[in-house]
Amino acid sequence: MQNGYNADVDEQIRIFKEIVFSSKVLSDALERARSLNLENYYIGAGCVTQTVWNYLSQKPLEYGIKDIDLVYFDDKNLDEESENGICVRARELYADFALEIDVKNQARVYLWYENHFGYPIEPYRSLESAINHWPTTATSIGIRKIGDQDLRIYAPFGLNDLFGKIVRANKAQITKEIYQGKVNSWLTKWPELVIVPWDK
Numbered sequence: 001m002q003n004g005y006n007a008d009v010d011e012q013i014r015i016f017k018e019i020v021f022s023s024k025v026l027s028d029a030l031e032r033a034r035s036l037n038l039e040n041y042y043i044g045a046g047c048v049t050q051t052v053w054n055y056l057s058q059k060p061l062e063y064g065i066k067d068i069d070l071v072y073f074d075d076k077n078l079d080e081e082s083e084n085g086i087c088v089r090a091r092e093l094y095a096d097f098a099l100e101i102d103v104k105n106q107a108r109v110y111l112w113y114e115n116h117f118g119y120p121i122e123p124y125r126s127l128e129s130a131i132n133h134w135p136t137t138a139t140s141i142g143i144r145k146i147g148d149q150d151l152r153i154y155a156p157f158g159l160n161d162l163f164g165k166i167v168r169a170n171k172a173q174i175t176k177e178i179y180q181g182k183v184n185s186w187l188t189k190w191p192e193l194v195i196v197p198w199d200k
Contacts, residue, residue, distance in 0.1 A: 003056060004163040012159040016052070017151055020143065023051050023061040025098060029068045030145040032093050036086070040127050041072035042142025042154060047099070049139045052162055053190050064189040067100040071142065073127035075107040083108060106130035121173060128154055133173040135182060138162045140170055168196040 004012040020026050029043055047068045054063045070090060074082070083105045094101045106124050114120040124130040127142070134140040137157035144152050161168055167186065169179045176198045183195055 001056070001058065004159060006160065007163070009158070012163060013153065015163075016153070016159055019052055019055045019061075020048070020151060021149065022055075025062045025065070025068075026051055028097070029070075029094075029099075029101075030143065030151075032097075033070060034145060035093060036070075036089060038072045038086070039074075041070060042127065042131070042144050042152075043068060043070050044131065044142035044154075045069040045071075045134060045139050048141050048143060049162060050190075053165055053193070056163070056165060057190060057192065062098070065099060067102045068094075068097075070101055070103045071106050071127065071130065072103070073107050073124070073130070074105050075123075078105075078108045078111065080108075117175075117178070119175075128156070132156050133170070135170055135174045135179060136161075137168045137170050138166060164194065165190070165192060166194045166196060169198055 002015045002018070004015040007015070020030075026043070026047065029047075033041065033043060047065050050063075050065050051061050054061045072086070083103070086105070087103045090101045090103045106127055109130065110121050110123045121133075124133070131140050131142050131154055138161040140155065140157050141162065142154045146152050155162075157170070160166075167183055179198055186193055187195070
């Protein structure tokens with residue numbers, strides 16, 4: 001088993017791509033996503049991170065993964081109907097898929113965030129800006145397929161925490177309570193995770 005922890009960036013990317021393409025679930029999800037013809041999108045967050053954790057923990061690659069997060073950015077169409085239209089297309093595309101597809105326009109997250117989490121946020125200016133605010137360093141990652149067997153990878157905090165199975169809060173947006181809830185949930189599935197306390 002290869003482990004990219006503390007390896008150089010090129011080696012980490014090589015190992016990461018091998019893990020992603022060895023996952024039937026992720027490979028299929030990435031290939032299908034291309035046919036949605038979205039201008040700017042990623043598959044990311046938990047489904048990607050947990051695939052790597054599973055590989056490192058020698059578990060089935062799909063173990064513990066709830067859904068596939070597909071995010072895109074369209075600040076010209078902020079109405080709920082436009083987002084719902086993409087969601088319907090995605091549900092049809094992935095109708096026979098093993099996992100649910102969670103589709104969100106990151107340009108309109110600020111419109112519902114306060115109702116859901118209890119405090120307002122500023123609008124994201126890009127899809128990458130949204131990922132910069134995701135809850136942990138290891139889950140702040142987005143990928144999409146380019147060509148036949150390559151990936152575009154956006155990982156603002158790098159891949160070292162991911163390969164080290166280190167859970168570290170990205171405090172750009174979340175609260176201690178949200179972070180602790182994620183930690184508690186993940187530890188039930190991956191008890192070997194290295195948890196960095198919120199106050200560190």
